[in-house]
Amino acid sequence: MAVPEAVGLVDLALKAVTAYDRPDLKPRLTHAKARLTDPAVRVLIVGEFKQGKSQLVNALVNATVCPVDDDIATAVPTQVGYGEDTTVTLVRDKDGGEHAERTSVPLDQLADYVSEGGNPGNRAGLTRAEVTLPRKLLQSGLVLVDTPGVGGLGSAHGAATMSALPTADAVLLVSDASQEYTAPELDFLEAARKLCPNVGCVITKTDLYPHWRRIVELDEGHLSRAGIDAPQLPVSSALRLHAALTQDLDLIAESGFQDLVSFLLRKVVSRADELARRSTSQDVLVTCQALESKMRAELMSQRDPERAGALATELEGARSRVDALRQRSARWQLTLSDGVADLIADIDYDLRDRLRAVSRDGEQLLDDADPADIWEQFSEWFHKQVAHAVAQNFVWTTERARWLAEQVAEHFAEDVDVHLPELRIDGGAVAGKVDALEMPAGEGFGIGQKLFVGVRGGYGGLLMVGLATTMAGMFIINPFSLAAGVLFGAKTVRDEKKRLVQRRQQDAKNAVRRHIDEVTFQVGTDSRENLRQIQRELRDHFTTLAEELSESLAKSVAAAQTALKDDAARQKRVADLEAELERVSGLADRARTLVAEVAA
Amino acid sequence: MNPLTEQVRTLLRHTLAAYGDSPQAAGWLHHHLDRFDEPLRVAIAGKVKAGKSTLLNALVGERIAPTDAGECTRVVTWYADAPAPAVRMRPRTGGPDRPLTLTRRDGALRIDLQGTPVSEVDRLLVDWPSQHLRRTNLIDTPGIASLSADTSARAGEFLTPEDSPSPADAVVYLMRHLHAGDVRFLESFHDRGVARATPVNTIAVLSRADEIGVGRLDALISARRIARRYRGDDKLRGLCQTVVAVAGLLAETARTLRQDEFVALSELAALPRSDVEALLLSADRFGRGDLASPDPATRVRLLERFGLFGVRLASTLIRQGVTDPTALADELVRRSGLDELHRVLQTQFSERRDLLKSRSALLAVDLVLTREPRPAAARLRTEVERILAGAHEFVELRALSDLRAGKIVFPQEAMTDAERLLGGEGGSAPARLGLPDDVGPGDVHDAATEALRRWRRRAESPLTGRASAEAARIVVRSCEGLLATRSRHHAHY
Numbered sequence A: 001m002a003v004p005e006a007v008g009l010v011d012l013a014l015k016a017v018t019a020y021d022r023p024d025l026k027p028r029l030t031h032a033k034a035r036l037t038d039p040a041v042r043v044l045i046v047g048e049f050k051q052g053k054s055q056l057v058n059a060l061v062n063a064t065v066c067p068v069d070d071d072i073a074t075a076v077p078t079q080v081g082y083g084e085d086t087t088v089t090l091v092r093d094k095d096g097g098e099h100a101e102r103t104s105v106p107l108d109q110l111a112d113y114v115s116e117g118g119n120p121g122n123r124a125g126l127t128r129a130e131v132t133l134p135r136k137l138l139q140s141g142l143v144l145v146d147t148p149g150v151g152g153l154g155s156a157h158g159a160a161t162m163s164a165l166p167t168a169d170a171v172l173l174v175s176d177a178s179q180e181y182t183a184p185e186l187d188f189l190e191a192a193r194k195l196c197p198n199v200g201c202v203i204t205k206t207d208l209y210p211h212w213r214r215i216v217e218l219d220e221g222h223l224s225r226a227g228i229d230a231p232q233l234p235v236s237s238a239l240r241l242h243a244a245l246t247q248d249l250d251l252i253a254e255s256g257f258q259d260l261v262s263f264l265l266r267k268v269v270s271r272a273d274e275l276a277r278r279s280t281s282q283d284v285l286v287t288c289q290a291l292e293s294k295m296r297a298e299l300m301s302q303r304d305p306e307r308a309g310a311l312a313t314e315l316e317g318a319r320s321r322v323d324a325l326r327q328r329s330a331r332w333q334l335t336l337s338d339g340v341a342d343l344i345a346d347i348d349y350d351l352r353d354r355l356r357a358v359s360r361d362g363e364q365l366l367d368d369a370d371p372a373d374i375w376e377q378f379s380e381w382f383h384k385q386v387a388h389a390v391a392q393n394f395v396w397t398t399e400r401a402r403w404l405a406e407q408v409a410e411h412f413a414e415d416v417d418v419h420l421p422e423l424r425i426d427g428g429a430v431a432g433k434v435d436a437l438e439m440p441a442g443e444g445f446g447i448g449q450k451l452f453v454g455v456r457g458g459y460g461g462l463l464m465v466g467l468a469t470t471m472a473g474m475f476i477i478n479p480f481s482l483a484a485g486v487l488f489g490a491k492t493v494r495d496e497k498k499r500l501v502q503r504r505q506q507d508a509k510n511a512v513r514r515h516i517d518e519v520t521f522q523v524g525t526d527s528r529e530n531l532r533q534i535q536r537e538l539r540d541h542f543t544t545l546a547e548e549l550s551e552s553l554a555k556s557v558a559a560a561q562t563a564l565k566d567d568a569a570r571q572k573r574v575a576d577l578e579a580e581l582e583r584v585s586g587l588a589d590r591a592r593t594l595v596a597e598v599a600a
Numbered sequence B: 001m002n003p004l005t006e007q008v009r010t011l012l013r014h015t016l017a018a019y020g021d022s023p024q025a026a027g028w029l030h031h032h033l034d035r036f037d038e039p040l041r042v043a044i045a046g047k048v049k050a051g052k053s054t055l056l057n058a059l060v061g062e063r064i065a066p067t068d069a070g071e072c073t074r075v076v077t078w079y080a081d082a083p084a085p086a087v088r089m090r091p092r093t094g095g096p097d098r099p100l101t102l103t104r105r106d107g108a109l110r111i112d113l114q115g116t117p118v119s120e121v122d123r124l125l126v127d128w129p130s131q132h133l134r135r136t137n138l139i140d141t142p143g144i145a146s147l148s149a150d151t152s153a154r155a156g157e158f159l160t161p162e163d164s165p166s167p168a169d170a171v172v173y174l175m176r177h178l179h180a181g182d183v184r185f186l187e188s189f190h191d192r193g194v195a196r197a198t199p200v201n202t203i204a205v206l207s208r209a210d211e212i213g214v215g216r217l218d219a220l221i222s223a224r225r226i227a228r229r230y231r232g233d234d235k236l237r238g239l240c241q242t243v244v245a246v247a248g249l250l251a252e253t254a255r256t257l258r259q260d261e262f263v264a265l266s267e268l269a270a271l272p273r274s275d276v277e278a279l280l281l282s283a284d285r286f287g288r289g290d291l292a293s294p295d296p297a298t299r300v301r302l303l304e305r306f307g308l309f310g311v312r313l314a315s316t317l318i319r320q321g322v323t324d325p326t327a328l329a330d331e332l333v334r335r336s337g338l339d340e341l342h343r344v345l346q347t348q349f350s351e352r353r354d355l356l357k358s359r360s361a362l363l364a365v366d367l368v369l370t371r372e373p374r375p376a377a378a379r380l381r382t383e384v385e386r387i388l389a390g391a392h393e394f395v396e397l398r399a400l401s402d403l404r405a406g407k408i409v410f411p412q413e414a415m416t417d418a419e420r421l422l423g424g425e426g427g428s429a430p431a432r433l434g435l436p437d438d439v440g441p442g443d444v445h446d447a448a449t450e451a452l453r454r455w456r457r458r459a460e461s462p463l464t465g466r467a468s469a470e471a472a473r474i475v476v477r478s479c480e481g482l483l484a485t486r487s488r489h490h491a492h493y
Helices: A003-019 A023-037 A053-061 A107-114 A156-163 A183-195 A212-226 A237-246 A249-255 A257-303 A305-326 A331-368 A371-419 A427-438 A446-453 A459-474 A479-488 A495-560 A567-599 B003-018 B023-037 B052-060 B149-159 B180-187 B189-196 B219-231 B248-255 B259-270 B273-279 B283-288 B296-319 B325-336 B338-348 B350-371 B375-390 B392-404 B412-421 B429-433 B441-460 B466-492
Strands: A041-046 A078-082 A087-094 A099-105 A128-133 A142-146 A170-176 A198-204 A232-234 B040-046 B077-080 B086-091 B098-100 B102-105 B108-111 B121-127 B136-140 B170-175 B202-206 B243-245
Touching: A003 A023, A003 A257, A003 A567, A023 A257, A023 A495, A041 A053, A041 A257, A053 A078, A053 A142, A053 A170, A053 A198, A053 A237, A053 A257, A087 A107, A099 A107, A107 A128, A142 A257, A170 A183, A170 A257, A183 A198, A183 A212, A183 A371, A198 A212, A198 A257, A212 A232, A232 A257, A237 A249, A249 A257, A257 A305, A257 A495, A257 A567, A305 A495, A331 A371, A331 A495, A371 A495, B003 B023, B003 B350, B003 B375, B023 B350, B040 B052, B040 B350, B052 B136, B052 B170, B052 B248, B052 B338, B108 B121, B202 B219, B202 B338, B219 B243, B243 B338, B248 B296, B248 B325, B248 B338, B259 B273, B259 B296, B259 B325, B273 B283, B283 B296, B296 B325, B325 B338, B338 B350, B350 B375, B350 B392, B375 B392, B392 B412, B392 B466, B412 B429, B412 B441, B412 B466, B429 B441, B429 B466, B441 B466
Parallel strands: A041 A142, A041 A170, A078 A128, A170 A198, A198 A232, B040 B136, B040 B170, B077 B121, B170 B202, B202 B243
Antiparallel strands: A078 A142, A087 A099, A087 A128, B077 B136, B086 B098, B086 B121, B102 B108
C-alpha cells in the first residue's frame, strides 16, 4: 500500500514549500495530493451475455449484489466499491451528463432496478448503480464494474463498452468454459489490449464443464496466435460462493479465485499503485530540485562573491531560454499543434474511409434484395458495422494521441535538457504522466464517458433512434406482395413489382447514406473535440512546467545576487544553506525510495 | 396423391420439356424432380458450439456425428438412410464422389478425410442404416461466428447460397441463449438465409438447455419457461414457427444409454445423498474424488456422456425409484425436451412435407425461368403464379404469416383459433381442431362443423373489417377442407 506513504511525503513537501516561502510550487503538490486521495482502481467486467459476469462479481465480494438469473439479468451497469456501510445508490444522468440524480435504495431492492426483469431495456433510464460494501478486497481501491451483456460484443453496446476502456485500470473478459473464444471475443481482446493497461481473460463455470482445461488450452492457442499477452484465469463462482458458506479451503483452492484475486491485487492494484508512487515521487523530486536550485545559487554566490555576477548572468540566460519554451514558436508547441492538426485530418479520413466501406457494402446488399424483406436484419447488421467502424476508429485515435503526447514530452524534455543540465527532467517520467493525463477519468470528458453512458446518450442509442424514424415512412407495402416476397425470398420479385422494389431500394439507400453522413458528422465532431481537449491539456501541462522552471530560475537569480558583504554573516549563511540543502536532499531521497520500493 | 404436389410435378415436367435443350437447366430440374421423392432435408444450423452435432445424434438415436469440446464440425455433412454404412466425400472442384473410411471409437463415429484440406470438400455424405433417417435426411452444418472464417463461410454458403435456393427444405436453428439482443442474431445478416427462409420452414431450438440453469435440477423447467417467453415474442414469431428447449447432451446420452452406465449411476444413487452432492459440486471433484465404486475412470466417462446435470438428474431419478435402464432412458428423454422436439418436427415439417417439397421445387423452377428467360417461360411463370395464388396450402401459409406479423387482427381468442385452424400447430385434422391425436372421426367431424359455422359467421359479419373478412374466408376454406378430407388425414398418419 503506497498511498498513505505517498500522502505523507506530499504533506512533508507541502510543509517545506511553505517554510521556504515558495507558493509557486504549491499547486503541483496539492494536485498530487488530490489524485492520491481518490484511489479508485476501475476494473471493467465485460463479455457476451450469460457468461456469468454478475455471478463473478458476487463471488469476488462474497455477497449477492448483482442479480443473477437463468434468463436475462443485468440491464444497467453496476459499480461495486469500498464503503464502511453497505449502500446502494441509483444514478440517473440528466442534461447530457451535467447533473446527476442520485437515489438511495436498500440492497435487496437493487434487482428491481438493474435487472432486465425489473427494469426491462432500462426503461427507468438509469445511468448506473453504485454499491458500496465493507470488504477487504475493495479496500485496496478496487471498483468492479458489472456491465450488461445485452447485444453482445459486436453491437453498438459493445462499442460503448470499448470506449470506456481507456478510463479503466483493467478489463476482465468473461467467457464461460462451454466453448472456446468466438470471433467477436477475440476482436474485443485485441482492441482491449491496445486501450487498457491490464487485460485478464476469465474463464467461468469450470465446475460445470469437465473439459474446461481443454477450452483454456484452446483459448491459449487463439491468444498466442493473435499475439495477445493476457493471463487466463479459470474460475468457478459457484464453488467460491459455496466455499464461503462452508469455509472449505480445498474448495476455495479449486474455485480458482486465488489466482484471480492475486491478479487483481498484484497486477492491477499494484500497477495503479506504482503509477501513484512514480508520479508522486516525480512531483516531490521536481519540487526539491526547484528548492535546491535556488539554495545552490545562493550558496555559490555566498562562497564566492566574486562570481556572483557571472552566475546571475548565466542563470538569467537560462531563464530566457526556458521562457522561449513558453513561446508559440517553441519546438514542442509546434510538434503539438502540427501533430494535432495532422491527427484530426488522419482520424477524420480514417473514419470516412471505414464508414464509406460500410455504406458501400450496405448498398450492395440493398441492391441484391427487396429492402422490405430484409430491412430488420439489414438495419441490425448495418448498426453493428457502423459501431465496429466507430470503435476501430476510436482505438486508433487513442493510440495515435498517446504517441503524440510522448513525442511532445520528448521534445520538451530535450530542449530543457540541452540548456539546463542542473534542472534535469526525466523525459520518460514526463511522458508517463502525460499518458495518464491524456484520457482523464474525470466527469464529462471525451468519447469514453459519453459512450459508456451508452444506452441512452451514446452514439448507439442516438443513432438507432435516428435511423428508425428515417425509415418509418418506408413500409407502405401491400400485404400480398410482402407475403409472396417473403415466401420466395428476394429472388422472385415479379416484373410488375420491380418498379416498387426499385423505389424501396432507392429509399433505403438514401436512408443509409443519410445515416452514414449523420454518423460521420457526429463522431467526427466528437473526436475533433476530444483531440482539441487533449491538445489544450498538453499545452497547459507543459506551459505550467515551463512557468515553474522560469519562476525557479528567477528566484535563483535573485538569490545569486544576495551575496553578503560581512564575512562572518556569510559563513553563517553558508552553514545554514548547507544544512537546508541537506534537509531538502533528505526529502528527495525519500521520494526516490518511494519508487525504489516498487522496483524491489 | 396430393393435388398440390401433382400440380408442381406437372409444372416441373413442363419446364423440363421447355428447357430440354439446355443441359444445365435440365440437370437442375431433373435433380429437383428426383428430390421430390426423396426424404425431407432438414438442416441443423446455429452458432458455433450450439450443440448441432449432439442434437443430430439425439434425433437419430446414435452417435454418428462426431462431437468434441472444441469446435468440431467443419464440413457440411449429410446423413441419409441406406442399407449399409458408408461415407463419401464430394470434392469442391467437381468430379465424382470419393469413398472414405469410417471408424468407430468409444461408440462414436470418426471420419478420416485422408489428408484432403477441408477447404476442398464440398460436403460429406454419410449413409447410415437408421429408421430415423428414413423420412428425413439430416444435414449437419459448421457453426456460424466461428473463429475460423472459412468454417463460417462454408456454413453461410450452404444455408444462404449466393444464387440459388438453399438445398435444405427446412431448418432447425439452434441457439444457446436468446434475449432482446439475441433476437437480432436470428435476423442478423449472417443468418439471412435462415431468417429469410420464412417462418414456415424454420423452428428454433434453445439448445444446451441444461446449462441455462447452470446445471441445477430445475434447469430444464427454467429453460422451458424461457422458451415459452420467446414463443410469445412478436419478433421471433415472425422468424420461426416455434421455440423448443432441448438438453442435447442428455437426449443424446439417454437414447444411447448403456447397461454399464446404468449400473454406475445406480451405484452412485445408492450412496448417501450428502456424499453425492459433495461429489457433484464440480466436474473436477466428480472425476477425482476418492470413491472406489464407480471408479474414477468410469466417473469421467459418465461426466463425458451425461454432463454434471445429467449425472445429477439420473442419480436422483434412480433414487426416486426408477429401476431399469429403459425406464430411465425414457424419463431422461422426456425431460430433455427431445420428445417435444420430435413432436414439433413431426407437426411442423413431416406433416408439411408436400408443402415444403413443393416450395423448394417452385423455387427451383423460378430460378430457371429467371436465369434463362425464353418465350416459353412466360407461360410457365403464369403457371407458377397460379399455383402460388391458387393452392390453398400457400394461401394458408400467407394468411398465417400475416396473422403472426400482426397485419390481420382478430380478438385474442379468435386469433389463436385461426392460427390453429390454418395449421400453425400442425397440419393434421386433430391438431388443427385442437383435439387429442387419437380422437375418433365423429368428433373431428363435429368439431370441424362447429369451427366452420363459427368462422363463416365471422367472415359474413358486417362488423368484420375487409382484411379480416378475407382472412376469415381463408379459415372457412380450411375448415371445409377438414370436412372433406378428414378421413384422408387419418389414413395418412
